Amino acid sequence: MPSDALLSVHDLRIAFDGVAAVRGLTFDVRPREVLALVGESGAGKSLTARALLGMLPRGATTSGTIRPDLVPHRGRRISLVPQDALSALSPVHPVGDQLAAAVRSVARVPRKEARARAVAALERVGIPDAVRRARAYPHEYSGGMRQRAVIAMATINEPDIVVADEPTTALDEAHRDQVLRVLAERREAVGAALVLVTHDMDVVRDHADRVLVMYAGRLTELGPADEVLGRPRAPYTAGLLASLPQHAPPGRRLPALHGTPPAPGTLPPGCAFAPRCPLATDACRTAEPEPQEVEGRLVACDRWAELPHPATRLFQEEERQPV
């Protein structure tokens, strides 16, 4: 593992009933970075994120290594901000009590002191009237407030790594930016790395240092976010970017990545993306490409040098015909 890695994942595989959902993923998490995991639904992002915390669903079998093992230190050195805040909070205890209990689970501090830290943590994530709110139950909070309380919980013990799994999916648009801002601010304040699962490329652009693009349980591209988004080297990354509205040239249809990813257990031979890839050749349909170093990043595509610039052109559709 690189000497500065907080966590190194090597050849991670996750399967259900012998069907592989994550297929040999290798990456590291570096101090204080924001590493975004992106890809369409079913790519294996959540499973990968949850594997870091030892929180995989029942029935999952795994192989590979994640070093060091932070699972025994969950809540202290590594913590989770889930999609749905309600799943992270107990409905039967006031929010302040839950935060205070989190403090006392790792440090021998008097109740009163833990309580004061809980209130301060709520204040820091912008919960108004925090003393009173600390006595309220999760169902008395709005969705945005609940998610901010979970961010307070995930950062109160100053972990090395926060894993956020689509932290704003359950929120309306108005609260999304606010929650992401609070998450970014808290992460910065406690000096944690953030592993951020998202399908939103705008979130990657605004918040990530590095991005790991996943497809069908594998690494497609991994590198600095501005470089990967600015000039993707894997056709799949280009397809994801091409589907963003801002890439629709005037008078042209929104370029699109057609089709859907294969479900685990129904993978085509060769590269799993080949059936949707305009650059695929017979060789691509025969052997699955391994990640290779390309200009300081990892790219699992043998055809990367054939990508046009801008790469989103690959998915451009013909001029819209008048009907």
Ligand SMILES: Nc1ncnc2c1ncn2[C@@H]1O[C@H](COP(=O)(O)OP(=O)(O)OP(=O)(O)O)[C@@H](O)[C@H]1O
């Ligand atoms: N509990 C489970 N039992 C069986 N298969 C599962 C289970 N959880 C996940 N999978 C399989 O693993 C695949 C990847 O799941 P994962 O939740 O990691 O995807 P994802 O990339 O996070 O997608 P999304 O953006 O929809 O959350 C799923 O498509 C599914 O086939």
